[in-house]
Amino acid sequence: MAAGAPSSPRSPKGARPRAAAPAEARAADASPNPNASKGKQRSPTAPARARPTKGRPRSGTIALVGRPNVGKSTLLNALLGTRLAITSHHPQTTRDRIAGILTEGRTQFVFLDTPGVHTPKNRLGQRMNDLATGSAADADVVLFVVDVGPDATPEIRPADAEALHAVPEDKPVVLVLNKIDRVAEKAKLLDVLPTYSALRDFAAVVPLSAKKRDGTKRLLAVIEGLLPEGEHLYPEDELSDRPVRFFVAELVREQVLMRTRQEVPHGVAVTVDAYEERKKLTHITISVHVAKESHKGIIIGQGGKMLAAIGTAARERAERLIGQKVHLDVRVKTTPGWFDDAARLVDLGYGDDGAKPKKRGAGKARTEQRIKP
Numbered sequence: 001m002a003a004g005a006p007s008s009p010r011s012p013k014g015a016r017p018r019a020a021a022p023a024e025a026r027a028a029d030a031s032p033n034p035n036a037s038k039g040k041q042r043s044p045t046a047p048a049r050a051r052p053t054k055g056r057p058r059s060g061t062i063a064l065v066g067r068p069n070v071g072k073s074t075l076l077n078a079l080l081g082t083r084l085a086i087t088s089h090h091p092q093t094t095r096d097r098i099a100g101i102l103t104e105g106r107t108q109f110v111f112l113d114t115p116g117v118h119t120p121k122n123r124l125g126q127r128m129n130d131l132a133t134g135s136a137a138d139a140d141v142v143l144f145v146v147d148v149g150p151d152a153t154p155e156i157r158p159a160d161a162e163a164l165h166a167v168p169e170d171k172p173v174v175l176v177l178n179k180i181d182r183v184a185e186k187a188k189l190l191d192v193l194p195t196y197s198a199l200r201d202f203a204a205v206v207p208l209s210a211k212k213r214d215g216t217k218r219l220l221a222v223i224e225g226l227l228p229e230g231e232h233l234y235p236e237d238e239l240s241d242r243p244v245r246f247f248v249a250e251l252v253r254e255q256v257l258m259r260t261r262q263e264v265p266h267g268v269a270v271t272v273d274a275y276e277e278r279k280k281l282t283h284i285t286i287s288v289h290v291a292k293e294s295h296k297g298i299i300i301g302q303g304g305k306m307l308a309a310i311g312t313a314a315r316e317r318a319e320r321l322i323g324q325k326v327h328l329d330v331r332v333k334t335t336p337g338w339f340d341d342a343a344r345l346v347d348l349g350y351g352d353d354g355a356k357p358k359k360r361g362a363g364k365a366r367t368e369q370r371i372k373p
């Protein structure tokens with residue numbers, strides 16, 4: 001995918017280099033979408049607590065860290081009040097560090113969604129873990145996210161304990177108990193607290209449901225109290241440090257995650273080969289890279305049906321994101337074993353560039369089209 005893509009979307013030179021592929025399949029789709037531009041609004045259910053407009057500004061980075069599938073990306077979206085990061089029921093959905101920026105009054109929250117901390121099986125997995133632990137080390141505040149099951153059992157999963165171990169001791173850490181909508185007997189949550197508190201001196205413990213956006217206002221208030229005083233890190237009208245093209249690639253990957261199973265989704269990478277904004281239409285060419293030739297047929301589907309469905313759904317969401325009609329051209333390529341090949345990982349957007357949030361005015365990428373709140 002186009003992590004930190006280097007130049008203006010108007011320039012074809014800014015396209016990520018294409019990986020070599022023995023064959024290509026295409027699905028083009030540019031039918032009109034009456035809902036275009038709706039997606040630019042923050043949801044009306046977004047946290048809307050009035051924040052001070054006077055006094056010293058507060059600003060800082062807040063890393064969302066935890067094992068895969070606990071709901072970090074869902075929580076990021078709930079805090080921002082908009083669907084920025086892709087989510088899925090597959091573990092290891094998030095592969096990059098993605099900044100989501102929320103400016104309320106004099107306070108700016110720079111949330112860093114991170115990949116789930118896990119036992120890596122390849123270079124990609126190692127990079128993902130490095131991004132998570134690096135973000136935790138660099139951030140001002142860490143939200144350590146765990147999920148509670150329907151029984152709210154007080155046992156700590158070893159994988160949770162390991163992920164917490166990766167968070168530096170000196171960080172203010174807020175323990176977020178997510179998915180409380182699944183717990184029928186809420187009083188049981190109290191039994192969970194002593195077990196976790198024995199692991200670390202948490203700055204606060206906040207039970208919530210990211211999916212239902214229940215408890216996010218309280219979490220924002222807690223975080224605000226932990227943020228350092230300082231000027232805002234980003235312009236107020238910015239929602240992410242990533243350019244639009246990054247999110248378009250993610251939308252395509254999200255469709256693949258939704259429609260495929262087992263090892264297929266884990267072996268898929270998505271790159272933007274061309275991104276051209278015209279007056280009334282944005283032309284985008286995307287490559288879906290699969291790790292095995294046999295996976296190519298699965299993504300294309302019978303008579304090209306699967307690829308067409310992926311293209312249509314991703315295009316509709318891209319149109320809402322960009323606020324303009326989109327012509328999306330999706331190709332499928334086989335790039336064997338890309339997740340263990342250092343050079344291929346760089347080609348596919350998984351180089352070292354995603355490790356740190358790009359600050360205001362830093363580098364050429366700032367000239368790329370941005371998502372506005």
Ligand SMILES: Nc1nc2c(ncn2[C@@H]2O[C@H](COP(=O)(O)OP(=O)(O)OP(=O)(O)O)[C@@H](O)[C@H]2O)c(=O)[nH]1
Nearest residue numbers: 068069070071072073074088092093094116210211
């Ligand atoms: N019931 C319930 N499900 C949730 C909640 N938050 C997230 N989920 C679900 O949990 C699954 C994983 O959510 P993600 O937000 O993708 O999890 P993640 O921690 O970002 O996962 P990785 O990116 O793989 O590390 C999805 O199916 C979500 O819909 C919640 O509050 N309640």
Ligand SMILES: [Mg+2]
Nearest residue numbers: 072073093094
């Ligand atoms: Mg995620």
